[in-house]
Amino acid sequence: MEEPFWYGLALIIFTLLLKLSTTKLGQKHKKNLPPSPPSLPMIGHLHLVKQPIHRTLQALAEKFGKVLLLRWGSRRVLLVSSPSVAEELFTKHDIIFASRPRLLVGKHFAYDFTTVTLAPYGDLWRNLRRVMTLEVFSSARLAQFSSIRQGEVRLLLNQTVKSCAKSMTKVELKSKFTELSFNVMTMMAVGKRYYGENVLDAEEAKNIQKVIRDGVDISGATNFGDFFPFLQWMDMTGIEKKMVSLMAKMDNFLQGLVDERREILSATCGSNRKEVKKLMIDNLLALQEKEPQFYTDQIIKGIIMVMLVAGTDTSSATLEWAMALLLNHPEAMEKVRAEIDTKVGQERLLEEQDLPKLTYLQNVINETLRLYPPTPLLVPHEASEDCVVRGFDVPRHTMLFINAWAIHRDPELWEDPTKFKPERFEGWSGEGSEGYKLIAFGAGRRGCPGAGLASRLVRLALGSLVQSFEWERIGEENVDMSEGLGLTMPRAKPLEAMCKPRPLMLA
DSSP states (O other), X not given: OOGGGGGGOOHHHHHHSHHIIXXXXXXXXXXXXXXXXXXXXXXBXXXXXXXXXXXXXXXXXXXXXXXXXXXXXXXXXXXXXXXXXXXXXXXXXXXXXXXXXXXXXXXXXXXXXXXXXXXXXXXXXXXXXXXXXXXXXXXHHHHHTHHHHHHHHHHHHHHHHHHOOSSOEEEEOHHHHHHHHHHHHHHHHHSOOOSSTTOTTHHHHHHHHXXXXXXXXXXXXXXXXXXXGGGTTTOTTSHHHHHHHHHHHHHHHHHHHHHHHHHHHHHSOGXXXXXXXXXXXXXXXXHHHHOTTTSOHHHHHXXXXXXXXXXXHHHHHHHHHHHHHHHHOHHHHHHHXXXXXXXXXXXXXOOGGGGGGOHHHHHHXXXXXXXXXXXXXXXXXXXXXXXXXXXXXXXXXXXXXXXHHHHHTOTTTSSSTTSOOGGGGTTXXXXXXXXXXXXXXXXXXXXXXXXXXXXXXXXXXXXXXXXXXXXEOSSSSOOOOOBOSSTTOOBSSOOEEEEEEOHHHHO
């Protein structure tokens, strides 16, 4: 929610929605509801919601309890800030909360609710999930594209060397991390690199990156129609018009990728096709030939879009936060470097196969995800039927928000919860109930299928940068760790640092 919310609440809302908000919600539900803060007529608790929303909801939970029932306009919202309750929801009630609420963003940014992230629970979603698990993000597929990830990280290192002198030089890292993540996703998906030397489509990449960024931003904006059904046809703030325009640009880009790859495969017949490097889109187009009714161009475009949008934003943001934390804690930076020098050596660059040996590097990533989760407020779920959660009655169609930010910083769960302490994850397996204390990528059947890919890329990139360069803050003061606004919690200020190549990069 944002401040402009109030500017659109004209008298018409207070008059025409009065009956809707005061009668419909109060009818035919059980009485043992979760606790709820005081609310206002019609708008419910929307007046309490300010940016950044994860912090606002954390404050509400601290005051009123870790299981709350809120009302945002005509919608009920179950707010959970407890790992044990999250575990109950994702195990005992996993099927009940396996669906998604029908919000405007799903209509326009998810091909009318047909992508794996926002599709309702059912046959379509199960088929999409199976495709993502087996054809896109399986261990075999990820291993198949290991050379792509390593190649793009090498490109990042080489570009950084060119930006540096033999003495400390200032470099800007945010754009480098975004370009790395985008290149990895497009290379794995369609075999095209959009950033780097001798790239013909750099301008197209910038344009589509802006579309993605604007789409992510507008997805977190207030849409009155989501909370006041009467206003769905009005588009009072023009948000739907903006969504339609952005999605048209995105669809045009994605359709071009699909058509281009289909032409390449069609022109390569017989035994020669086996020589063409296998890409993720090739697997999807092969499935389309077998099952054209399901694997339509729209389904394929939706899968690629999820990879580009979710994969680019979350990985680049995590890399930026992790490097910022290491710059503010040089002793941790040195421990990462020492571990790599000991277990990998100083004669060759870090490779993906080395990652299982680098436990402290993994602890740094875990601690980064704890402090700065890529989705601090998990994508909402919706109850498909009435249920009982911790003894409270939760009515059907209630939206569920789990505040990962609040769980990750709960002093009852973590010692010194706001402090950067990678050592806290020593010996931590993340299995069983412990896993719900760190839910940066969600959990249950709607957990992020790309978490394994993100983990590999972030560890490889961060470890390689620490191995290959000396890093320092620009000045004596700590790096500013202020959060920006957005669904994926970007940094308020793009990260800059001083770097100098180590001997490994000068050989």
